[in-house]
Amino acid sequence: MRSHITTHVLDTGTGKPAAGVSASLEVSTAEGWQQIADGATDGDGRISSFGPEQLQAGTYRIEYESGEYFARTNTDTFFPTVTLTFSLDDPSQHYHVPLLLSPFAYSTYRGS
Numbered sequence: 001m002r003s004h005i006t007t008h009v010l011d012t013g014t015g016k017p018a019a020g021v022s023a024s025l026e027v028s029t030a031e032g033w034q035q036i037a038d039g040a041t042d043g044d045g046r047i048s049s050f051g052p053e054q055l056q057a058g059t060y061r062i063e064y065e066s067g068e069y070f071a072r073t074n075t076d077t078f079f080p081t082v083t084l085t086f087s088l089d090d091p092s093q094h095y096h097v098p099l100l101l102s103p104f105a106y107s108t109y110r111g112s
Contacts, residue, residue: 003050005088005095007062008111009041013075013102017045021069021101025051028059054091061085062097070103077103084108 005025009018018041025037037051067080088095096111 002048002053002094003037004053004055004091005051005060005062005097006046006048007041007050008047008096008098009045009064010098010100011045011069011102012100012105017041017043018069018101019043019045020072021045022065023047023050024063026061026063027055028061033061055088057088057091059085059087062099064099064101066101066106069101075103079104079106082106086110 007023009021011018021041023039023041024035026033026035039047039050041047062084064082066082067077070077082099082101084097084099086097098108098111100107
């Protein structure tokens with residue numbers, strides 16, 4: 001089973017996948033943010049079992065515990081967490097959310 005939303009974290013400072021990065025997936029509701037899944041990246045920097053197979057259209061976010069990851073490597077970082085908020089518009093599509101991470105910068109894009 002592949003989750004509706006997957007993620008991949010690459011440590012651009014080392015050029016390697018970021019293994020062991022804890023992350024949570026949340027959905028925006030009328031009552032606020034509600035966690036629907038959590039996990040940690042595998043040895044390839046991926047979380048492929050991240051929430052249900054199908055989700056409804058809406059606003060979601062992934063919060064990555066980047067500070068914990070860098071602390072394990074004894075690396076100072078400016079970002080103790082990284083939060084990516086995005087819109088899931090078409091429930092029939094798979095959504096892949098990559099994170100390119102370094103101690104003092106990050107970027108992302110809509111993956112496939």
